[in-house]
Structures are given as C-alpha cells and as structure tokens.
Amino acid sequence: MxxxxxxxxxxxxxxxxxxxxxxxxxxxxxxxxxRMRSGFAEPDAVMDIKRIGAxxxxxxxxxxxxxxxxxxxxxxxENAALVAAWPGVVEAAGLIGSTQIQGRATMAGNLCNASxxxxxxxxMVAAGAVARLASAAGTRDVAVEDIPAGPGKTNLKPGxxxxxxxxxxxxxxxxxxxxxxxxxxxxxxxxxxxxxxLTLDAGGTCTAARVALxxxxxxxxxxxxxAQAIIGTxxxxxxxxxxxxxxxxxxxxxxxxxxxxxxxxHVAGVLARRAATIAKTRAGEQA
Amino acid sequence: MxxxxxxxxxxxDPVEYxxxxxxxxxDVLRDRLGLTGSKEGCGTGDCGACSVTMNGRLVCSCLxxxxxxxxxxxxxxxxxxxxxxxxxxxxKFIEHAxxxxxxxxxxxxxxxxxxxxxxxxxTEEEARYWLAGNLCRCTGYDKIIRAVMDAxxxxxxxx
Numbered sequence: 001m002x003x004x005x006x007x008x009x010x011x012x013x014x015x016x017x018x019x020x021x022x023x024x025x026x027x028x029x030x031x032x033x034x035r036m037r038s039g040f041a042e043p044d045a046v047m048d049i050k051r052i053g054a055x056x057x058x059x060x061x062x063x064x065x066x067x068x069x070x071x072x073x074x075x076x077x078e079n080a081a082l083v084a085a086w087p088g089v090v091e092a093a094g095l096i097g098s099t100q101i102q103g104r105a106t107m108a109g110n111l112c113n114a115s116x117x118x119x120x121x122x123x124m125v126a127a128g129a130v131a132r133l134a135s136a137a138g139t140r141d142v143a144v145e146d147i148p149a150g151p152g153k154t155n156l157k158p159g160x161x162x163x164x165x166x167x168x169x170x171x172x173x174x175x176x177x178x179x180x181x182x183x184x185x186x187x188x189x190x191x192x193x194x195x196x197x198l199t200l201d202a203g204g205t206c207t208a209a210r211v212a213l214x215x216x217x218x219x220x221x222x223x224x225x226x227a228q229a230i231i232g233t234x235x236x237x238x239x240x241x242x243x244x245x246x247x248x249x250x251x252x253x254x255x256x257x258x259x260x261x262x263x264x265x266h267v268a269g270v271l272a273r274r275a276a277t278i279a280k281t282r283a284g285e286q287a
Numbered sequence: 288m289x290x291x292x293x294x295x296x297x298x299x300d301p302v303e304y305x306x307x308x309x310x311x312x313x314d315v316l317r318d319r320l321g322l323t324g325s326k327e328g329c330g331t332g333d334c335g336a337c338s339v340t341m342n343g344r345l346v347c348s349c350l351x352x353x354x355x356x357x358x359x360x361x362x363x364x365x366x367x368x369x370x371x372x373x374x375x376x377x378x379k380f381i382e383h384a385x386x387x388x389x390x391x392x393x394x395x396x397x398x399x400x401x402x403x404x405x406x407x408x409x410t411e412e413e414a415r416y417w418l419a420g421n422l423c424r425c426t427g428y429d430k431i432i433r434a435v436m437d438a439x440x441x442x443x444x445x446x
Binding site: 005 | 309332335349401421
C-alpha cells in the first residue's frame with residue numbers, strides 16, 4: 001500500500017486521478033482504518049487529506065459556514081459561531097463515537113461512509129447542506145442528500161472526493177435539531193435518526209422547514225411531506241401529529257438486531273415530533 | 288514496498304522512525320519504539336486502551352497511521368510521570384484502587400489528563416461522558432471516576 005499526503009487541493013486531485021488501483025481518501029480514518037484492519041478494505045493507496053490546510057478549516061462564506069472535509073467533530077464543537085448557527089448539525093456530528101473518535105472523525109467521512117444510520121447526515125440534509133466535490137475536472141456542488149447511493153455506496157465519480165461541506169446562511173428565527181434513538185445513553189448506532197431545520201416568522205408561524213430521517217431506508221432520506229405538514233402552522237399538536245404521521249409513512253426500514261420494522265416506523269414519527277419541538281424553541285430564542 | 292521515514296515528537300523528545308504505510312501509530316509505539324504503555328484492546332477504536340494525544344487532541348492510536356505522525360506532537364502514558372514523581376491522577380488511581388488488571392489504565396489516565404487540561408472542574412457526569420470511550424472489564428467505573436474527581440480536586444487546590 002502507498003501512503004499519499006498531498007499538501008494542496010490541486011496536488012490531491014491530480015494524485016487521485018493518477019491512481020490506477022483502489023485509492024481511498026483518508027480524513028479522520030475512524031471508518032477506513034477499521035475496515036483496513038479487519039480486511040474489508042485492502043486499498044492500493046490511501047490519500048491523507050489532513051495536510052491540506054484549506055480542508056482543515058471552518059470558514060464563513062456568504063453568511064454560511066464552509067467546513068473542510070478534514071475538520072473533526074471536536075473542532076466543530078469548539079467553534080462557537082458554528083454551534084450558535086447550526087446546533088443540530090454540531091450535536092449530530094458530536095454523537096458519533098467517543099471523545100477519542102471525536103478527535104478524528106469528520107462529517108465528510110460520515111457522509112462518504114454512506115451508512116443509512118450515519119448521525120450527521122440527517123442533520124446536514126435538514127440543514128440544506130451542500131457538498132463540494134473536487135476532481136481533476138474541477139469542483140461541483142451537490143446536495144448532501146444526493147451523495148449516498150445505498151449502504152456503503154456513494155454517487156461520487158472515480159477520482160472525485162468531498163473537499164468541504166457548506167451550511168448555508170439562515171434567516172432570523174431559524175433553528176435545527178437532531179435526535180436519534182439508541183437503547184443506551186451513548187456510543188451506539190442509531191436505530192432511527194431525525195433531523196429538523198425550520199424557520200419561523202415574527203408571529204411564530206413556520207415559513208420553511210426540512211425534515212430528514214436516518215436508518216429507515218437504504219440511504220438517509222429527505223421527507224418533503226413532513227416539512228409540508230408543519231409549514232404554515234405554529235407547530236401545534238395537530239401539525240406535530242401530521243408531521244409524525246408523514247415521517248412514519250415515509251419510513252421504509254428493515255428489521256434487524258437494532259429494531260423491528262414496526263418499532264422504527266413508529267419511532268421515526270416520535271423523534272420528528274420531538275426534534276421539531278426543539279428546533280422551534282431554538283428558532284424562538286433567536287428572535 | 289518502501290518504508291516511510293517519519294520525524295515526530297513523542298513526550299517532548301524528537302523521534303525518527305521508519306514504518307510501513309499501513310502500520311498504525313500504536314504498532315509503531317509498541318513494536319518499533321518500545322513504548323508499550325499504550326495497549327491494544329480491540330484495535331477498532333472502541334475500547335480506548337491505546338489512547339494518546341496527537342497535537343493535544345485525544346485519539347485512539349490504533350486508528351492513526353504511523354505515517355500521520357509526521358511533524359506531530361504525540362503524548363503517551365510514558366510521559367505522564369515526571370521521573371519518579373507520579374502525576375496526581377496516577378497517585379489517585381493507586382489510592383482509590385482504581386485498577387485491577389491494568390490493561391485499560393494507561394488509556395484512561397491519558398484520557399483523564401486530557402479532560403482535566405480542558406476542564407479542571409468537571410462534573411461527575413462530564414467525566415463519565417468524556418471517559419465513555421475507555422472500557423474497563425474488571426474494576427468497574429465507580430472507583431475510576433472517584434479517582435479522577437479526587438485528582439481534579441487536588442490539582443485545583445494546588446494551582
């Protein structure tokens with residue numbers, strides 16, 4: 001195996017393009033190294049992107065945040081402005097693994113690992129996050145929900161990798177939240193996850209919303225019907241009932257050791273209701 | 288296959304080594320440098336027995352490639368005591384009998400030190416969450432937490 005460590009994005013894309021064999025991009029390594037050590041991945045090369053300065057930074061851009069692909073969960077949690085703007089996204093990323101894992105794991109890696117149960121992905125999808133993909137052909141921006149293709153599979157083209165994730169600017173009175181169900185207090189994989197991001201008007205009526213579910217389909221899914229259920233309402237009980245029903249209807253889970261189809265379908269609605277309530281409270285606090 | 292030449296700093300000392308590209312930092316520490324305080328429990332980042340800090344950040348050395356340590360500042364359990372003088376955490380672990388077989392202990396000490404450097408006055412809950420990635424299969428966690436809280440209190444008084 002070859003270890004590649006480019007220091008610029010230009011070098012990285014040309015190195016990746018020049019690789020004939022299986023070359024994996026190494027960010028935090030908390031999935032890749034586990035796969036390599038267990039024999040599930042035997043790459044010909046790994047390309048470490050952590051020496052590319054621009055990919056290690058969180059920068060503000062057009063009122064939003066651009067998070068480099070090599071930024072760890074711990075670094076996100078230490079960025080006060082990011083936490084204030086997108087608490088749900090930061091909390092979702094922060095749920096991944098232990099303190100040790102947080103020191104390394106990245107949202108870009110969580111996205112490209114393409115687990116249906118990835119914690120940061122429903123929060124990013126709810127946030128309307130956009131991944132910037134880099135390759136020798138240049139860069140292109142793709143909505144986060146369009147990256148996963150199925151368990152462990154992405155829609156990235158050969159020679160392409162995620163360079164950064166952009167969280168857009170948000171209007172006043174906006175809030176987001178991510179909740180997952182696990183049978184213990186932490187260090188577990190989501191049985192169901194739900195991200196909600198919403199905006200209220202001055203009177204407390206929801207004017208915009210995005211709702212995403214994890215672990216209830218082959219990929220994280222955006223649920224437009226769930227958003228429609230709360231847009232135009234003040235998130236009263238009837239609206240939250242409709243939100244929960246839309247999420248349960250959109251859930252198409254499998255049964256496995258973590259949960260049954262019936263349980264996951266029900267919990268999708270429960271989590272959506274609770275996450276929306278938290279997001280609403282956060283939006284109100286911004287007024 | 289060519290080996291990679293790495294120049295790094297471990298416990299304040301400049302260190303150079305050659306490692307294979309797929310070799311982990313844990314294997315480098317243990318097998319090439321003789322720093323066997325960091326243990327391999329699971330090898331998959333679940334147990335924390337291999338905890339070290341890299342540029343001040345707590346990580347599992349089994350999930351870091353040796354090649355990634357180029358130019359980094361690494362701190363391991365071997366750098367915790369100053370000569371014969373134990374770190375307060377080490378002393379409190381002995382006083383509270385917060386270990387039995389000792390396999391998890393180096394990782395827990397490194398992790399607890401990292402916590403107290405960031406947060407000298409953690410609540411018990413904060414300490415338990417911070418150390419949730421360090422598994423212990425014999426002592427149980429109560430004595431470990433008591434030792435950490437006691438060391439934190441002593442370190443606050445001393446500072």
